[in-house]
Amino acid sequence: MRSVCFFVQKEFWELRRSPALLRIVLIGPLIQVLLFGYVATLEVRRIPTVIVDYDCSPESRSLTQTLGATEYFEIRLQARSLAGARGALERGRAALVVVIPRHFGRDLLNGVRPAVQLLLDGSDANSTRVSLGYATGVLQRWIADRVAEGATRSPGFRPETRVWYNPNLEAAAYMVPGLVGLILTIVTVFLTSMSIVRERDAGTLEQLIVTPIRPWALMLGKLIPFFVLGFVVITLAMALGVTWFRVPVEGSVLLVYGFSLLYVLSSLSLGLLVSTVSRTPIQALFTSWFIMLFVMLLSGFFVPIENMPRFHRVLSQANPLRHYLYALRAIFLKGNGLDVLWPQALALLAIGLVAFGLSALRFRKRLL
Amino acid sequence: MERRVLALMGKEFRHIRRDVRTLLVVVGMPLLMVLLYGTALTFDVRELPVGVWDPSGSATARRLVERLDQSGYFVVAHRAASDRDLARALDERRIRMALVFPRDFERRQSRGEPIPIQVLLDGSDPNLAVISKGYIEMALAQYSQELAGTAPVRVEPRFWYNPELVSVYYIVPGLVTIILMLVSALLTSIALVRERETGTLEQLLISPVRPVEIVIGKLLPYAGLAFLDGLLILATAHGVYRVPFAGRALDLGLASAVFVLAALAMGLLISSVARTQLVAMLAALMATILPSVLLSGFIFPISSMPQAIRLLTYAVPARYYLKIVRNVVLKGTGPEVWWPELAVLGGFAAGLLVLATLRFRHALYDLEGR
Numbered sequence: 001m002r003s004v005c006f007f008v009q010k011e012f013w014e015l016r017r018s019p020a021l022l023r024i025v026l027i028g029p030l031i032q033v034l035l036f037g038y039v040a041t042l043e044v045r046r047i048p049t050v051i052v053d054y055d056c057s058p059e060s061r062s063l064t065q066t067l068g069a070t071e072y073f074e075i076r077l078q079a080r081s082l083a084g085a086r087g088a089l090e091r092g093r094a095a096l097v098v099v100i101p102r103h104f105g106r107d108l109l110n111g112v113r114p115a116v117q118l119l120l121d122g123s124d125a126n127s128t129r130v131s132l133g134y135a136t137g138v139l140q141r142w143i144a145d146r147v148a149e150g151a152t153r154s155p156g157f158r159p160e161t162r163v164w165y166n167p168n169l170e171a172a173a174y175m176v177p178g179l180v181g182l183i184l185t186i187v188t189v190f191l192t193s194m195s196i197v198r199e200r201d202a203g204t205l206e207q208l209i210v211t212p213i214r215p216w217a218l219m220l221g222k223l224i225p226f227f228v229l230g231f232v233v234i235t236l237a238m239a240l241g242v243t244w245f246r247v248p249v250e251g252s253v254l255l256v257y258g259f260s261l262l263y264v265l266s267s268l269s270l271g272l273l274v275s276t277v278s279r280t281p282i283q284a285l286f287t288s289w290f291i292m293l294f295v296m297l298l299s300g301f302f303v304p305i306e307n308m309p310r311f312h313r314v315l316s317q318a319n320p321l322r323h324y325l326y327a328l329r330a331i332f333l334k335g336n337g338l339d340v341l342w343p344q345a346l347a348l349l350a351i352g353l354v355a356f357g358l359s360a361l362r363f364r365k366r367l368l
Numbered sequence: 369m370e371r372r373v374l375a376l377m378g379k380e381f382r383h384i385r386r387d388v389r390t391l392l393v394v395v396g397m398p399l400l401m402v403l404l405y406g407t408a409l410t411f412d413v414r415e416l417p418v419g420v421w422d423p424s425g426s427a428t429a430r431r432l433v434e435r436l437d438q439s440g441y442f443v444v445a446h447r448a449a450s451d452r453d454l455a456r457a458l459d460e461r462r463i464r465m466a467l468v469f470p471r472d473f474e475r476r477q478s479r480g481e482p483i484p485i486q487v488l489l490d491g492s493d494p495n496l497a498v499i500s501k502g503y504i505e506m507a508l509a510q511y512s513q514e515l516a517g518t519a520p521v522r523v524e525p526r527f528w529y530n531p532e533l534v535s536v537y538y539i540v541p542g543l544v545t546i547i548l549m550l551v552s553a554l555l556t557s558i559a560l561v562r563e564r565e566t567g568t569l570e571q572l573l574i575s576p577v578r579p580v581e582i583v584i585g586k587l588l589p590y591a592g593l594a595f596l597d598g599l600l601i602l603a604t605a606h607g608v609y610r611v612p613f614a615g616r617a618l619d620l621g622l623a624s625a626v627f628v629l630a631a632l633a634m635g636l637l638i639s640s641v642a643r644t645q646l647v648a649m650l651a652a653l654m655a656t657i658l659p660s661v662l663l664s665g666f667i668f669p670i671s672s673m674p675q676a677i678r679l680l681t682y683a684v685p686a687r688y689y690l691k692i693v694r695n696v697v698l699k700g701t702g703p704e705v706w707w708p709e710l711a712v713l714g715g716f717a718a719g720l721l722v723l724a725t726l727r728f729r730h731a732l733y734d735l736e737g738r
Contacts, residue, residue, distance in 0.1 A: 280390060282390045289653070307414060
């Protein structure tokens with residue numbers, strides 16, 4: 001045990017000797033949480049819209065006004081023909097073109113069912129679908145208002161949407177827990193992935209091998225300083241989230257730390273595994289980069305896991321961030337406790353143990 | 369000048385070639401990523417578990433629920449016995465969306481009044497909530513049109529450039545952007561620091577090579593490698609996922625060259641500032657990975673971001689390149705449409721290169737002084 005202590009001390013010295021590294025590790029995450037706390041929303045606002053109005057009746061003008069009055073659409077141009085709109089769509093100046101047909105107003109009054117055409121730029125398919133939903137919704141509401149005035153007949157259903165747990169769909173409220181996980185991953189996976197490779201690169205690994213320290217103790221010694229560093233990063237980022245972004249904390253802070261402990265353990269072990277497999281720092285860098293992207297993209301942070309093909313859904317079970325993120329969101333937004341979240345805790349523990357075990361095994365083989 | 373640059377390039381190439389495993393990693397991983405993420409990063413909703421609470425017992429409501437169940441987008445996973453039962457199912461995540469029909473469904477229907485349907489969504493995953501909200505509103509609108517038979521207005525949506533809204537089509541340009549950015553910036557970020565750490569920078573210094581030549585000699589081999597990566601990714605996407613290529617390859621090549629140059633220069637700048645490989649690599653990671661994923665418009669629409677962040681995205685080269693790639697690959701437009709983006713990228717490349725060369729010279733003299 002004493003040898004581990006000495007080793008940990010040595011690693012801490014090494015960290016302290018590189019103030020530039022410490023600065024990046026501590027300040028980088030804070031800046032990123034501040035910047036990106038606002039970013040990740042799929043809500044679509046200010047969709048650049050072109051209205052092609054072949055009708056020019058009071059009805060078509062009223063519809064245009066209703067569209068423009070919402071925060072969803074920003075009417076850039078009101079064209080008289082489709083030719084101008086086509087160019088705008090091609091150049092990316094517009095993402096939505098609403099074509100109001102000739103005799104729209106008259107047909108509406110006579111019950112002839114005019115057709116409103118919506119042209120959408122499908123090259124960004126993801127926001128396109130959301131835009132279409134909004135446009136249809138606004139159109140329905142506009143008709144509903146006219147029904148109320150007795151101008152036309154029934155519009156059928158009227159969806160009344162309500163969102164639970166995060167009523168305003170505020171990005172920051174769920175972004176910050178996610179970002180904390182992401183940044184923690186980048187820092188911990190990267191730093192540990194470099195740890196053993198660098199000893200090898202510098203030729204000091206042989207010296208370590210001839211000391212009586214055991215492989216697992218050496219690994220542990222490598223992990224502990226980064227572990228402490230990871231916890232400092234978490235605390236700073238969380239504090240920023242709660243004070244600046246006003247992320248609600250429904251659940252227990254202690255539980256957040258418990259999960260963070262498990263998560264840091266598993267992502268550090270992953271980094272360590274990379275480090276024992278790689279031969280040069282560049283290899284370690286690219287391998288850990290690959291793992292980072294895997295951890296980020298299949299975590300449910302960007303894309304809901306429910307939408308993925310079966311293979312990826314199963315694969316994502318091996319992703320520690322997936323479980324950590326789920327737990328964080330549940331604790332922060334829903335106030336869930338360990339009675340609900342124990343499967344996530346177990347999964348994190350299992351991933352950490354497997355990764356640590358594999359890297360210890362791998363390391364021993366290398367030594368012999 | 370040329371001979372010296374060539375000699376330096378040859379040296380870098382040997383560095384790359386000598387390390388076969390690294391080469392495999394650099395070339396193989398992007399390919400693996402396209403295969404892995406091409407189909408996974410989709411926002412299409414499929415078989416979303418939905419709960420229903422219908423106290424009206426109306427036949428129309430029942431038909432509506434059946435239609436939703438068969439649409440492929442939703443699966444009615446829970447028929448609640450009370451509204452509290454429905455709430456619990458949402459709480460326990462057995463369902464992600466809940467529909468509540470009004471008690472006076474039939475009376476409203478016979479009177480021709482609008483029928484309010486409550487849609488409850490789980491906001492703890494807002495992205496899924498936003499998307500499923502769009503889906504359910506579309507489905508309800510469509511069904512009420514059919515129901516009324518004489519709905520006042522028909523809506524006819526058409527999607528251009530990607531008529532079936534296939535996700536892979538817009539994910540692939542994003543992946544190309546991120547991978548090019550990362551490979552270029554990461555590779556060059558350690559190029560100089562490594563020389564400094566191994567002490568070979570002094571040797572370069574006493575050689576007659578000028579700083580500009582060192583910079584060019586260091587950049588070109590990695591530019592070639594990054595280019596190879598981009599090409600492989602696009603070919604894989606085309607071959608495996610049938611991503612169309614509407615534009616001209618030459619256009620994309622031109623834009624990619626400018627973008628790769630900007631990214632390489634960025635890595636070089638980091639390399640000339642950082643003192644150790646570790647710091648250089650971490651700085652390059654932090655400066656590229658999250659900004660080019662989050663601020664480029666790859667996944668999250670830029671137009672929805674707050675003003676300050678929108679302004680900030682103008683400083684992210686990936687934003688411009690992504691737009692060009694989407695334009696060329698999906699719309700088939702030429703430089704007459706995206707020359708402003710190209711010009712900005714060119715500005716980035718030139719500015720960063722000048723900065724890196726200046727910094728590099730500074731670093732050399734710094735070394736000399738010691």
